[in-house]
Amino acid sequence: MNRKTLALPAIAGLLAPLLAACGSDTSGAASGSDIVVGTTDRFTASEESPAPFDPAYAYDSGVWNVLRQTVQTLTRIPRGGGRPVPDAARECRFTDSAGQSYRCVLREDLVFSDGRPVTAGDVKYSIERVLAIDSDNGAAGLLSTIDTIEAKGYHEVVFHLKTPDATFPYKLATPVAGIVSSDKYGADELRTGFQVDGSGPYTMRPHVRDGRLVGVTFTRNPRYKGDVKVRNEGVELRSFDDAEAMGEALESGDIHMMTRTLDPDQIEKLDGDPREGVKLTEVPGLEIRYLVFDTEAPAVREKAVRQAVAALVDRHAITRSVYGPTATPLYSMVPSTIATHSNSFFNKYGEPSRDRAAALLREANVDTPVKLTLHYTTDHYGAATAQEFAALCDQLNKSGLFEATAVGTEWSTFRPAQKRGEYAVYGLGWFPDFPDPDNFIAPFLDAGNFLNTPYVNKEARERLIPASRRETDRAAAAAPFQRLQDAIAEDVPFLPMWQGKQFVASRDTLTGVEWALNTSSDLQLWELGRGTA
Template sequence: MKHKTLVLSAAVGLLAPVMAGCGDSGDGSDSGSAIVVGTTDHFTATKPNPAPFDPAFAYDTGSWNVLRQTLQTLTHVPRGGGVPVPEAASHCAFSNGNLTYSCTLRAGLKFANGDTLTAADVKYSLQRVLSIHDLNGAVGLLTNIADMDTSGRDIVFHLKSPDATFPYKLATPIAGIVNPKQYAPKKLRDGFEVDGSGPYTFKAEVKDNTLVKGTFTKNPTYKGDLKVQNNKVEMRVYPDAPAMGTALDKDDIDVMLRSMTPDQIKSLTDKPRKDINLTEMPGLEIRYIGFNTSAPIGKEKAIRQAMAYVVDRDKLINQVYGTTASPLYSNIPAGITGHTNSFFNQYGAQPSLSKAAQVLQSAGIHTPVKLTMNYTTDHYGAATAKEFQVLQSQFNDSKLFDVTIKGTPWKEFRPAETSGKYAVYGMGWFPDFPDPDSYVAPFFDKDNFLGSPYNNPQIRGQLIPKSRREADRGAASDTFGQIQDIVADDVPILPLWQGKQYVAARTDITGVEWAVDSSANYSLWELGKGTTTD
């Protein structure tokens, strides 16, 4: 899997402050007080979303970032990227043509409450996810497991088909190890409690079923591969990016995590501050329009193709995101091995209203096509509403479409999307792991993240399994190229743009360049407090 090192080491080369602050001479050690981070990720427990932090249910970037700090996994992707290395395990290896994956646990592992952690607990944790089989979660990452055997500190996974990406899947929170005493075998753990054997314990402060603050405290029983640089991190939730920015200005927080607005980023770039460093990193975040291919509007391939001809990515980015994003012409972004510009090749960089009209006319579809584009108001940042206003104007100005837009809070949007209530909707995606498979299977395989009815037999039955047989992931590039060409022709999703990652932090905070990666995964254990000098 040599491309992992190539892609991510190149990314790490860009993990540098956009501007120099006063400079710090700290060693990353915690001065004793909590490091306070701000986020605009919202966590609410509702009837359709009862268990925001249960690994069998959680499947969004914010929730996974809580779980990454608290639940231990057998493997993890090391600082700077590359192939997964043991974490709760001391050793892991493939055998039997990538059909068998065996791990040995570290000696002396314990849960934070002092209970011994065994290989049987690992099996229980993964079997629990498979048994609950909640499609709101990431169960699809584990459905290739045929059976698991345990003996002492050893666990052996028998796979249904060869899967070179399996070590990456074991590094995600869906494979987090839980204590059977605290997590029922076939029932979600409702609410905001999280217990595991990871680097931190977690305490939630909740108001009206919504998390307002989470405190991560160093777990004294933790044994693993991670080096914890602080004793405590406090995460405060803000309603929006401006409120989070005000908190930074008032010295209420030390770090601004996701998501900052394009205007905030531009301000900190154009007018550097001596007390704040802005760190920029390549991003693997993508945004796209999704289609319910069973809905009356979404099932019409000609409509989907016509929208691909009409959309103007350059104008969208210039009007909304500026230098923080770049046009995306594939479901697999630039920076991931196997990326091709399939949508560019089929539809071009500039809109073609004549070709869009021809596609609709040939299919006997009368214009303007009336449809509603749904988007979430509070999950992907403050600029989302403006983004959909611009997209609405683009489609309506073509005279081929009559588009209405509707914004909905994430707690309502996500259940409606997965249940098929939206024909056309806007979504974002951060990869589960930095591999092209993570931009294919979650959208087009069985039990996919979108709950999409789209099923291309060639992609699902032939190309995805073929790509997973390649231990050298670069060797799967041609297969992923075929997948991207099929997606560009069928348009089950319409990719729009790819974004960078930004973090603003006070100059006495160390480890920021390691604390957030290009996939927006947090490693809060990397943060420390140093001293500053002018």
């Protein structure tokens, strides 16, 4: 997603009332029959971030992976990708040729996990609630094309859109459009703590230790009605401090699968020297990594400075030395495996060149060396991030044109500081909300973007993004997407670095592993089963 971003560390004394309210169990123990899945995602709450699992606030891949198990959406992306299919709905479709009226009819006898009926009114309430709260951390921007929502009786809901939006069915498949009950989620306030309630495939029980969510027990929801086939009775998601600890738990048999984030060294070892009883599975992925420039910060306000960085960076050297076969260089914010991708940065800057970078700075009368501080998060994307930024600084400094240093900060501090505009240059990763080129462009360039970036491209917001959304055949949107990618390469508010490959390691007695993560890194725990793979 986030895709995406979130969760901050606990402040002493704050969480006790929150956790008591949601009835959390601090034992961390799961049923012996549960499948246990490891992750390095961290889930915390604080005074600044008290509601990490509220759909109106959450915008992080790890958090969304909890919500997807518990909160149902009208549509969902099928296991093999492609166009969204109905989930809480039994049918959904555009009812006009312009693509501005979208109608869904709910399944019969749909209920929340506590037995309360799910109605069209609940759908309307849930999405209007997200738009009304409009959290600066949340994903309300995904729903920005909604004008009004009409609930017709108990089962029919109609979305009237401000402008045509062919991507709208995809957006309804994301947790920001999750259906919640007004009994549990207030209309104008966030739900604090870690508890999540919905009508999804599982119910959940959080396990909390020292103010941090260390695990979640998901139990099959017997009342679930939807498109998903649940292949197990329960799964425990267990959070680890790092990939090494998670790997040791897999080898010892304490967990059955490890997902994000495996370190590149782990992947290479498991691939070249498989452990008995453990298998490595590569699944298609669309993760990207990129730099962001605060275009109002004095150090990088001059476009030539940003362009010079783009001309110098050697992506091949970084991916080869740091990530090996787990990443490939990327020359656009749109991944190379997505239709309408263009190598815009390579087309403009070519191979890394000190001479080209020097000429850009000289023509703009920029004094060198330019001092830059590159910020990154130490604990959100894996340990290799520090190596990547060290290599990046080394490239810039060896040119003599820059004097760059890298500063690493824990995610809990990094994300709030980034939103406040405290960093001139920083690195982030993006896991798409849905597999469409729009989701690699609009969240960064559209009004209300999740980065709170000061960069504004009027042509992108007023003409190109709306034009791309009018095309139901996404390949037909190639022209506006080409222009959008070229505009980013010209102004360099963002600098794409690399596209990642996605791997899962598991015990060989676990089935369904190949479907456990989709291309957007959505965790699909319902696909997992026990047996011989």
